[in-house]
Amino acid sequence: MRNTIFVTLAITLNFFGYTQNIKMNGSVINSETKEPIKFVNIGILKKNKGTISNENGEFNLNISRKFLNDSLTISHINYYPIKVPIENLKNKPILLTPKTNELSEIIVSNKKIKHRKIGVKSFNRFLSMRVISETNDIIEVAQRVNISNKEVRIKVVNFNIRKWSKVDGVYVRINFYKNEDNAPGEKIIMKNIIKEIPKKTDSNWMQINLDAYHINISQNFFVGIEFIPNFKNPTILDLGAILTKGKGYSRTNSLGIWKKLNGGAAINVEVKY
Numbered sequence: 344m345r346n347t348i349f350v351t352l353a354i355t356l357n358f359f360g361y362t363q364n365i366k367m368n369g370s371v372i373n374s375e376t377k378e379p380i381k382f383v384n385i386g387i388l389k390k391n392k393g394t395i396s397n398e399n400g401e402f403n404l405n406i407s408r409k410f411l412n413d414s415l416t417i418s419h420i421n422y423y424p425i426k427v428p429i430e431n432l433k434n435k436p437i438l439l440t441p442k443t444n445e446l447s448e449i450i451v452s453n454k455k456i457k458h459r460k461i462g463v464k465s466f467n468r469f470l471s472m473r474v475i476s477e478t479n480d481i482i483e484v485a486q487r488v489n490i491s492n493k494e495v496r497i498k499v500v501n502f503n504i505r506k507w508s509k510v511d512g513v514y515v516r517i518n519f520y521k522n523e524d525n526a527p528g529e530k531i532i533m534k535n536i537i538k539e540i541p542k543k544t545d546s547n548w549m550q551i552n553l554d555a556y557h558i559n560i561s562q563n564f565f566v567g568i569e570f571i572p573n574f575k576n577p578t579i580l581d582l583g584a585i586l587t588k589g590k591g592y593s594r595t596n597s598l599g600i601w602k603k604l605n606g607g608a609a610i611n612v613e614v615k616y
Contacts, residue, residue, distance in 0.1 A: 363408035365429065371400040371417075374438065382516065382537060382571055384418040384481070384597035388426075393597035394480050397574045403479070416598055420518075420535045442533060458498075461488050462566070462611025463591075466583030471505050472593075472608050474570055476578040480596050484582060485520060485527045485567035486610040487590035494561040495614035500551040502568050503583030503609035510540040510580055512573035517551055519558070520565040527565040527592055527601050532558055537571070547583070565592070566612055583609030 371380040379400025386393020387410055396402040404415075411430050418424040422439035463486060474482045500517050504510065517536040521528035534556050540549060572578040584606055591607035594600060 365406050365408055365411065367402075367404040367406075367415075367432065369402055369404075371396045371402070380419065382419075382514070384416075386416060386480075386596055386598040387413045387429075388416050388598045389600050391594075391596045391599040393599060394478070395571060395597050397479070418598060420530065420533055456615050458613065458615050459495075460501075460611055460613050461490065462486055462501075463585055463607050463609045464611050466503055466585050466609040470584045470586065470606070471581035472584040472604070474578065474580050474582060476570065476572040476595075479572055479574055481569050481571055482578070483518070483567050483569040483594050484604075484608045484610065485518075485565040485592045485601070486607055487522060487525065487563070487565050488612055489563045490560065490614065490616075492562055493616055494559055495616040497553050497556075497558040497560060497612055497614055499553060499613040500566055500568075501611050501613065502549050503547055504540070504549055505581040505583060506547050508580030509576075509578075511542060512575065513540050513578055513580065514538065514571040515540060515549075515551070516569040516571060517553070518567035518569055519560065520567060522563040522565060525590075526603070527567065531560065531562075531564060534558070566610060568608075568610060585609065 371383045372378065373380055381396055381398045381400055383396040384393065385395065385402055385404060390410065390413065392406050392410060394402050394404045414426040414428050415432060416424055416426050417437055417439060419439065422441050425437055425439055427437055472484065474484070476482050514537055518530060519532040521531050536551070536553065536556060538551055570578060586606040591604035592601045593604055594602065
């Protein structure tokens with residue numbers, strides 16, 4: 344069955360002296376089931392202005408009027424993104440067309456299977472990478488993974504969260520990006536992988552098992568941890584970090600600009616090949 348996302352936006356313009364703001368309040372729902380669509384990225388591409396829909400499919404975005412001539416991108420990994428001029432958004436529904444699901448390739452071989460952990464496997468106990476979101480938007484941290492262009496099956500994604508972090512109600516989405524000039528490029532795995540960070544664990548290393556997703560990659564890539572905020576309280580947590588692995592990037596907005604880190608976050612993947 345073909346599903347679409349129906350977005351209704353209400354826009355009001357507020358004027359406070361010389362300040363001109365555009366306030367957008369909207370909801371994202373499935374037009375067939377009428378159910379809300381959560382965690383949809385909404386923003387102005389590469390302008391660091393955006394937000395994400397909450398678990399009820401609702402969102403709020405407050406931007407300067409100087410962006411009135413820009414376009415708002417509505418993006419979900421399971422649907423083709425749409426760009427709509429901001430000035431045309433008032434009371435106008437938006438439909439997102441779903442992408443065709445592709446079956447994962449199953450490789451049969453009689454060679455001995457090897458297992459390997461690749462990425463940043465340790466951290467400096469005196470360092471941490473703070474993740475703060477007070478605007479109901481995402482924070483994403485990505486780490487480069489080199490696999491020497493051999494095909495691997497991604498089994499597990501690991502990342503370290505320091506023990507004093509507040510993780511209540513925080514979800515993560517795991518993304519995989521093409522390595523473009525040693526920076527994150529376009530997404531190469533079209534799967535919506537979302538997990539809630541557990542409140543209590545035996546280890547500070549978070550493990551996201553991806554066996555059920557059948558992810559095969561045959562090129563060097565970036566793995567991204569997209570932190571979806573707790574919409575009731577500011578999200579504040581710390582990732583394990585290290586200075587000697589200068590392959591990390593981060594961005595602080597949906598559809599925002601990636602910035603190179605001085606070091607790297609404690610993120611790695613377990614693969615088999």
